[in-house]
Amino acid sequence: MPEQGFKAGLEDVVAGTSEICFIDGHEGRLVYRGYNVADLAETTSFEEVVYLLWNGDLPNRSQLDTLKGELMRAQQLAQPVKDFLKSLPPETLPMDALRTAVSVAGIYDPDGNAMSKEANHNKAVRLVAQIPMIVTAFDRLRKGLDPVDPDPNLSLAENFLYMLHGTRPKPLHARVFNTALILHADHELNASTFSARVTAGTLSDLYSAITSAVGTLKGPLHGGANEQVMHMLEQIGTVENAKPWVEQALARKEKIMGFGHRVYRTEDPRAIILRRLSKEVGEDAGDLKWYHMLNEIREVMMAEKKLYPNVDLYSGSIYAQMGIPVDQFTPVFAVSRISGWTAHVLEQYAHNRLIRPRAEYTGPTHRTFVPLALR
Ligand SMILES: CC(=O)SCCNC(=O)CCNC(=O)[C@H](O)C(C)(C)COP(=O)(O)OP(=O)(O)OC[C@H]1O[C@@H](n2cnc3c(N)ncnc32)[C@H](O)[C@@H]1OP(=O)(O)O
Numbered sequence: 001m002p003e004q005g006f007k008a009g010l011e012d013v014v015a016g017t018s019e020i021c022f023i024d025g026h027e028g029r030l031v032y033r034g035y036n037v038a039d040l041a042e043t044t045s046f047e048e049v050v051y052l053l054w055n056g057d058l059p060n061r062s063q064l065d066t067l068k069g070e071l072m073r074a075q076q077l078a079q080p081v082k083d084f085l086k087s088l089p090p091e092t093l094p095m096d097a098l099r100t101a102v103s104v105a106g107i108y109d110p111d112g113n114a115m116s117k118e119a120n121h122n123k124a125v126r127l128v129a130q131i132p133m134i135v136t137a138f139d140r141l142r143k144g145l146d147p148v149d150p151d152p153n154l155s156l157a158e159n160f161l162y163m164l165h166g167t168r169p170k171p172l173h174a175r176v177f178n179t180a181l182i183l184h185a186d187h188e189l190n191a192s193t194f195s196a197r198v199t200a201g202t203l204s205d206l207y208s209a210i211t212s213a214v215g216t217l218k219g220p221l222h223g224g225a226n227e228q229v230m231h232m233l234e235q236i237g238t239v240e241n242a243k244p245w246v247e248q249a250l251a252r253k254e255k256i257m258g259f260g261h262r263v264y265r266t267e268d269p270r271a272i273i274l275r276r277l278s279k280e281v282g283e284d285a286g287d288l289k290w291y292h293m294l295n296e297i298r299e300v301m302m303a304e305k306k307l308y309p310n311v312d313l314y315s316g317s318i319y320a321q322m323g324i325p326v327d328q329f330t331p332v333f334a335v336s337r338i339s340g341w342t343a344h345v346l347e348q349y350a351h352n353r354l355i356r357p358r359a360e361y362t363g364p365t366h367r368t369f370v371p372l373a374l375r
């Protein structure tokens with residue numbers, strides 16, 4: 001029988017060890033491989049953070065150039081993946097397109113089901129390089145446009161916006177998007193990373209683990225919350241309506257998306273940075289409506305529920321002002337989190353033990369069997 005008592009939602013249960021990411025939920029500190037994310041967010045490139053998460057140290061110039069070269073060479077999608085994206089009805093949810101495209105990409109990966117360290121590194125590189133291609137290609141195809149090829153002179157953040165819009169992003173947007181990617185890169189045993197590790201723990205392949213993770217990220221209690229925040233802002237409509245709208249929603253016992261967290265007991269450090277960037281991008285656009293609405297909502301949530309914003313509160317207001325469609329906000333999360341997912345799966349493979357907890361059985365016991373004819 002299980003030795004420990006049951007904790008609903010595995011709250012505060014330590015389910016493994018990891019050297020990748022540390023969260024101090026009381027201090028509001030998020031650390032990647034020993035570095036405070038606040039020190040990395042606006043001073044490094046997303047590619048440097050990918051290297052850090054995978055290897056444990058920040059790269060020197062030549063290590064970074066090697067990784068960038070690998071990513072660039074790995075960008076091309078296999079023809080069947082392109083054909084699959086073309087075949088989808090335009091109303092397909094982008095997260096569904098991404099989930100299934102990742103699974104299709106696994107079938108055509110040149111390293112197949114090989115499990116060597118080298119094969120898994122190559123697959124991780126392909127996933128980080130190709131998820132932005134899948135997300136942007138599907139967005140254009142569903143609008144009747146041709147996908148845009150990446151520009152080898154651009155960073156991953158710049159290329160994402162370039163491939164989405166077909167024009168080079170303004171420097172402010174490129175910088176802010178790079179920071180958003182860094183802030184979303186990893187978060188210890190969040191639900192999607194945990195599901196990736198559970199799949200990897202059976203010694204299933206990397207693409208299977210990442211398909212599990214994408215499906216888990218989609219839900220509105222996790223990565224899907226960033227889209228729901230934007231839908232909420234659209235419903236609220238005006239800054240003046242924010243307070244009464246939230247008060248009424250709370251009176252109906254509804255959850256307000258973008259607030260609360262399983263681990264943070266103070267404000268999510270990523271939300272603090274994203275709030276500032278939401279203001280910067282809003283000022284540049286000459287439109288601070290979303291920013292002011294979110295701040296109104298934040299005040300009501302603090303006064304009424306003592307709940308703090310999480311990472312999903314401000315990101316959408318930034319993405320919307322960069323012209324990213326609302327239903328692509330969660331795929332954008334995956335464009336970043338693929339770095340953390342792959343780091344965790346590689347760590348799982350390196351020290352693997354099957355992940356298999358117990359359930360506290362609450363059903364009936366010792367029932368008397370009745371044959372079908374007598375039921
Ligand atoms: C990238 C990410 O995944 S960040 C999280 C993104 N998700 C969201 O923003 C969705 C909204 N937030 C939530 O649903 C939750 O806060 C979660 C899922 C993030 C964390 O969930 P849990 O740790 O299980 O907390 P739980 O849902 O049990 O909430 C505890 C209490 O706070 C309340 N609460 C928590 N979050 C909210 C919220 N956003 N709005 C209103 N009330 C809330 C709950 O109703 C509950 O109240 P009760 O004890 O009176 O029933």
Ligand SMILES: O=C([O-])CC(=O)C(=O)O
Pocket residue numbers: 184186187189190191222262263310311
């Ligand atoms: O850690 C969590 O539970 C959710 C989260 O903030 C993330 O995945 O970034």
